[in-house]
Structures are given as C-alpha cells and as structure tokens.
Amino acid sequence: MPAASLAGQYHPPQLSEGQLVGDWRGADGSVLRLAPDGHAELNRVPAHNDVDEDGDFSLCDGTGTWTREEGNDFQNTDRDGVLVHLDNECGQETYWTIGGTTPEPELFVRFGDPDAGELRILTQR
Numbered sequence: 226m227p228a229a230s231l232a233g234q235y236h237p238p239q240l241s242e243g244q245l246v247g248d249w250r251g252a253d254g255s256v257l258r259l260a261p262d263g264h265a266e267l268n269r270v271p272a273h274n275d276v277d278e279d280g281d282f283s284l285c286d287g288t289g290t291w292t293r294e295e296g297n298d299f300q301n302t303d304r305d306g307v308l309v310h311l312d313n314e315c316g317q318e319t320y321w322t323i324g325g326t327t328p329e330p331e332l333f334v335r336f337g338d339p340d341a342g343e344l345r346i347l348t349q350r
Contacts, residue, residue, distance in 0.1 A: 237304060238327040242293045245307060249332055249347035253284060257309065257321075257332070257347055265291040265309050271336065271345045272309070272316025282336040282343070285315035294320065307332055321347065 242261075249257040251270075258266040267289065271282040289311040296303040306322040325331030325348070332347040 237322075237324050238330050239305070240293075240323055240330055244330070245291075245293060247349055250350050251345060251347040255284070255345075255347065259291050259307070263290050263292065265289045267309070267311070270309075270347075271334065272311060272319045273336065274316055282319075282345075283316045285311060285313070287311055287313040287315060289313075 246259050246261050249259065251257075253269050255270045256266075256268040257270045258268075260266075265288065267285050267287055269284045269286065272285045274281045274283055289309055291307050291309045293305065294308045295305050304322045304324075306320050308318055308320050310318040319334055321332035321334050323330065324333050324346075330349055333344060335342045335344050337343055
C-alpha cells in the first residue's frame with residue numbers, strides 16, 4: 226500500500242485527562258510531569274519564547290498548570306492536545322499536540338517554521 230494511503234488513515238489516540246497524567250520524557254533530559262489536579266512540573270521542557278523571537282524555544286524548569294484541550298486556534302490545529310502554562314518567566318504557554326498510538330502515545334510540538342522547524346516529542350514512560 227502506498228505511503229500516502231497509510232498517512233490518510235492515521236487517527237491520533239483519544240486520551241482522557243486521566244490518561245495524560247504522569248511523566249512525559251523527551252530529548253535533553255526533558256521531563257513534563259502532569260498531575261491529576263492540573264499542576265505541571267517541568268525539567269528542561271521546551272517552551273515557546275516570546276512571539277517576537279520567530280518561534281524559538283527555551284528549555285524550562287519550574288511549575289505551572291496544564292489543561293486538556295480539544296483543538297487549538299493558536300496553533301491552527303484541530304488535534305487535541307495539552308496546553309501547558311508556566312508560572313515563571315522562562316517561556317510562554319505551549320500547546321503539545323497528542324500523537325503516537327494508543328499503546329504508545331506522544332505529545333509533540335514544532336518550534337519555528339511549520340515546514341522546517343524543530344520537532345520536539347515527549348513519550349509517556
């Protein structure tokens with residue numbers, strides 16, 4: 226079957242808030258801990274810089290809050306995801322899109338140019 230046909234059949238997992246709770250890990254030792262009460266803890270987690278900086282990101286440590294979102298106008302996506310808002314000045318709120326598969330879910334965000342920017346992925350472990 227051609228790759229284009231397979232791509233058209235993909236449906237991201239439908240994760241509830243309860244399924245999102247836990248530790249999400251990525252490159253550079255990133256850990257995003259999502260608590261059931263909406264509290265978030267970040268360790269070297271990428272977050273958007275100010276909008277004037279062309280989509281660059283910072284690796285942030287600290288605390289914040291998270292919510293499960295159904296699509297997001299800011300990111301121009303109809304895909305569900307997690308909106309993380311930081312308590313400190315490290316970075317702006319960042320929308321992590323839900324991807325992967327039901328047995329192996331991922332959260333991902335692209336920083337910079339939508340066609341050639343840097344993709345960051347967190348997996349639940």
